[in-house]
Amino acid sequence: MPKFIEKQYKSIINKSKYIDHWFWTRYSINPYNGCQFGCIYCDARSDHYHMPEDFENEIAIKTNVGEMLDRRLARAHTFLPDVVGMGGVTDSYQPAEKKYENSRTILQVLAKHQYPVHIFTKSPLVLCDLPLLEEIGQQTWCTVSVTITTIDPEKAKFLDKFAPSPAKRLDVLRQFKANAPHVQTGALLIPLVPFLGDDPSEVERLFTAVRETNADYLMFGGAMTLRNRQADWFLRHLREAMPDVYQQYAALYQFTPDAKSYDGRYVPAGEYMREQHERLFALSEKHQLPHRIKRFVPNDWRKTNYRIAERMLNVSFKRQMLGQSWEKLFWAAQNIQNLKEPIEEVAAKGELSRINNVRGHIKRRIEKILAEEI
Numbered sequence: 001m002p003k004f005i006e007k008q009y010k011s012i013i014n015k016s017k018y019i020d021h022w023f024w025t026r027y028s029i030n031p032y033n034g035c036q037f038g039c040i041y042c043d044a045r046s047d048h049y050h051m052p053e054d055f056e057n058e059i060a061i062k063t064n065v066g067e068m069l070d071r072r073l074a075r076a077h078t079f080l081p082d083v084v085g086m087g088g089v090t091d092s093y094q095p096a097e098k099k100y101e102n103s104r105t106i107l108q109v110l111a112k113h114q115y116p117v118h119i120f121t122k123s124p125l126v127l128c129d130l131p132l133l134e135e136i137g138q139q140t141w142c143t144v145s146v147t148i149t150t151i152d153p154e155k156a157k158f159l160d161k162f163a164p165s166p167a168k169r170l171d172v173l174r175q176f177k178a179n180a181p182h183v184q185t186g187a188l189l190i191p192l193v194p195f196l197g198d199d200p201s202e203v204e205r206l207f208t209a210v211r212e213t214n215a216d217y218l219m220f221g222g223a224m225t226l227r228n229r230q231a232d233w234f235l236r237h238l239r240e241a242m243p244d245v246y247q248q249y250a251a252l253y254q255f256t257p258d259a260k261s262y263d264g265r266y267v268p269a270g271e272y273m274r275e276q277h278e279r280l281f282a283l284s285e286k287h288q289l290p291h292r293i294k295r296f297v298p299n300d301w302r303k304t305n306y307r308i309a310e311r312m313l314n315v316s317f318k319r320q321m322l323g324q325s326w327e328k329l330f331w332a333a334q335n336i337q338n339l340k341e342p343i344e345e346v347a348a349k350g351e352l353s354r355i356n357n358v359r360g361h362i363k364r365r366i367e368k369i370l371a372e373e374i
Contacts (some may be wrong), residue, residue: 002036002339004096006061012068015079018334022221023145024295025085025118029069031102033060035090037122037163039226041149041193041235044089046230054163054233058136059096066105069222073113081140083116083296091163093123107132108295116141116296120188122148122163125173128190132182137182141296146172147188150197151206158241159193166209173213184294186210186217191224192276194252194268200279207287217290220280223268226253231262277321292317301342308369312362332357336366344370 013281014028034044038056040278045055073079086092092103098180110117117136119126126144136142146169150156169187176185187210192198210218213221226234237253239246250257252272255264267273284291292314297306308360312333319326337344347370352358358366 002056004061004103004187005056008063012065013072019337023085023118023316024083024293026082027084028088029084029086029106030090031062031065031092031106032090034058036094036096037091038161039074039163039235040159041224043225043230045233047228050090061096061100062102065102066109069106071110081115083118084110085118091123092119093121093125097125104129111136114139117348119144121146122169124128124164124168126172126238129173130176133143134180143184143293144176145186145188147190148206149193150202151209152202154197159196170209170213173215177214184216186215186219189220191219191222192220196247198276199283202285207289211287211289217293219291219293221351223273225266226262226264227266228262274323305337305343308343308366309333311369328357329362332362
């Protein structure tokens, strides 16, 4: 039985220097610290997040979240309404939400200030806030992403431990598409777990199942990462449950079996991920299921900046996944969406080249898009 600890935090919302090019989030909020679902591969177990290794057994309940967020947004001088990601480190709709309703309280404040929202979850509890999320979708933009690492229920019991079954998560997609027309909804095959979530026939079954829910996308990208305490935790459990698969991991991540602490790679070695991504892009096209999320575009001076950046970032994402050159295009797009003025005005002054990484073919690409937009 997890232990709940009510705790007052100094802040509730974080702002990133650059917008996340996968999920389009500028801000992030975690209504709780720790997660009852205890997914065995979760990167939140790593030293980077300063949480207990078995963080599913100790859940910090952030207190006074509504008043604190309302005050922060009302007084913010450098904030512009942009996408708030909820649940990046902890599931916003873990069982604690039934009692404490932190996520609902936060959403009510975000709706008041008309901030768009992106929810990441594995839980049907999110359906309790479907009307509120539909309201936010009508106001600005709302997306609900449901993580499904495998469609196999037995493998899911090992990987996702206490999380709802894949079938229940698919039903979340189905319910949103049927009852919340202004909420963009899709699945995240993130991370791709080697040897447990990459079987070709099972992955195709997942694409088929997600397509049948009428979801808007199935996004994928990147294999499971391994580092420090998170790697030790995952590999200890893997070795006990599946010793043969453990040996496959030793070869793929190039670590020393049975070492006191993890000494392997952060990501798989060799061509593993490029080959996996080629197959996933082919499945995306076959099932006519987009692999990218349509971004929030504000109806203010940032509008064209964001549209241009989206097109460029979509291209750089695919290039990155396929092991091709992507960095210059990526940074040009990031710098465009961080401009403090409309890009149309920059172009009118003949100053596109002063934007970092906007040179040569990238500059010509932008000029072409601007001609189409205007």
